[in-house]
Amino acid sequence: MGESEKKNLTIADVADALGVSKTTVSRAISGKGRIGEQTRMRVMEYIQEHDYQPNVIAKGLAQSKTYNLCVVMPEHYGMSDLTFFQDCLFGIEKISGTVGYDVLLCICNNQDIFSLERIISNRKVDGVILMCSFVKDAQIEYLKEKQVPFVIIGSSDYPDVIQIDHDHRNACKELTGVLLLKGMERIALIGGNETHVVTKSRYGGFADAYKQCGKEIDPSLVYLGLDNPVLIDKTVRELIAQSVEAILCMDDAVANHVLKALREAHVEVPQQVKVASFYNGLLLENHVPAISALSFNAREIGMVACRTMIDVIEEVPVEQRTLLPYEVVLKESTQ
């Protein structure tokens, strides 16, 4: 005690101190290979007392492992994705930490996966988690080519990719169904980046609800790909002119703008027009009136994705696709 503990202990140090071989120490620590209970105890005790910390990098080199996961975030994000990615990331980090893996961050956009390529060719990770996937996805194509284990958060039409997703389709179906059951005839659907796979799922759910009720979608009320406030404003005014009864928004950033446009046009929610969002982030949290929306647990999906990724790395069998539950939260805006 009181020693200047500048130098880190190595496995050789503890072997020497105990008069055993490095092999024995290694075995005591890893639990692999036969070893006498006595010696094991001695080693563990010494290690505890002298605060020996194995060098994970060296261990990794010997095992051709890194104990790192790469998680790739999209470079471009909107206000509402952001909290999703953040919470999701926290979920990933939470699990990875508990099983001794670390998270290496990678920022990509679908046009430029240079950053991902660097990390992979540097062999810095054992697997990668894609937080965002696209209809045509350069990341997926690259990872498949390089035969790097990966999972995606979301869905994908690429074959053989391991997917962890929320059940957006059924969620959207259910929320749309609620409005349809109220007898609404003129329901608009707006927003949604069409390069994202989730946009297809959401639209699919919307369509499913119509089909189930035996009604037809009115294509003139569907505006996909609206990605800026000015367009949304304009669209909302058009919808009002067409005496729309309800507006479904692809996410709460869209909903936020829709609500603003409605307010400016002095249209009351929910009295004159009902509004709901297909994704519920922090943005609308304190809105008055409270906004009906789908609710997904971002942290949970991160945790499940991470668990799955590690299973893949450690070669335990996993489901090809796992679908997580959702909540339909009906509030004032659809009443």
Place this chain on the structure above:
Amino acid sequence: MGESEKKNLTIADVADALGVSKTTVSRAISGKGRIGEQTRMRVMEYIQEHDYQPNVIAKGLAQSKTYNLCVVMPEHYGMSDLTFFQDCLFGIEKISGTVGYDVLLCICNNQDIFSLERIISNRKVDGVILMCSFVKDAQIEYLKEKQVPFVIIGSSDYPDVIQIDHDHRNACKELTGVLLLKGMERIALIGGNETHVVTKSRYGGFADAYKQCGKEIDPSLVYLGLDNPVLIDKTVRELIAQSVEAILCMDDAVANHVLKALREAHVEVPQQVKVASFYNGLLLENHVPAISALSFNAREIGMVACRTMIDVIEEVPVEQRTLLPYEVVLKESTQ
């Protein structure tokens, strides 16, 4: 070509292929040590053609380096911090990638730095960047004790810590000054987490402005530590009753609630009360009326912090404190 390139090339492979020693190959690649221009070229050519990728992990082990940076994000965040952290992170990643470092993510709160301890004792990083620091900061104390190189984004009263910050104090002084110069007498200041160092800086700037004008702060108009909508609501109502002329908000999440409370009380901005924010995120982006606010470049501070961290690691001298510029953006809400 066409070969199944399952096995990665090693430095030994290229040495063999070229009939030189591993030493020579290593030197050709690293540029360190004497080496004939001829042989250097031969090595480089071979490497290029056969797409040899050095194993960064092995290199690191030999050099006792990791080529990883740890960036720690706070676990708890508000809507307005979030875009800051995100952009900042992107700035860090941008620079780190270009100089061959990767970013290891760590989530901490000031009570629980377990995650950071794990990464440090696993020796997974060469240095750490703290994106958020506290008046009493367990992270800083730990890193100093362990003698791990680190820099912080923000300011700190701990001795000898390398700080990269925006000049919040002068920024706040300037914005407050603008209102004071308009002849406002009753300016309120609200919001701000008092465990954050930046809250002190902001308040300091606010106070500086008063001092410069030879006026006195009215303590009954200062509400620090307001961290929830309900409290903000209540406070805004009190302020209205006290016929406040302007409300300065510590950040735009606070501003957002203030604006909402004002709207509900049918108080017009800026006609009856002026409003401005000391931090400008995405949240107020499209607000009507447009909100005056301070503007800081989060991506830039991330880049500078990362550059500084790497300089520290590579032992090039750095400034103890670097202060980045700000913009005071005056819009409708203070006119």
Place this chain on the structure above:
DNA sequence: CTGAAAGCGCTTACAG
């Protein structure tokens, strides 16, 4: 200018 050898700190057949 070039190379043989030891070393970074672990793991893991192989032999006893």
Place this chain on the structure above:
DNA sequence: CTGAAAGCGCTTACAG
């Protein structure tokens, strides 16, 4: 049950 030795893929004095 335990250990000597080779190996993971690099770097770097040291010697020539």
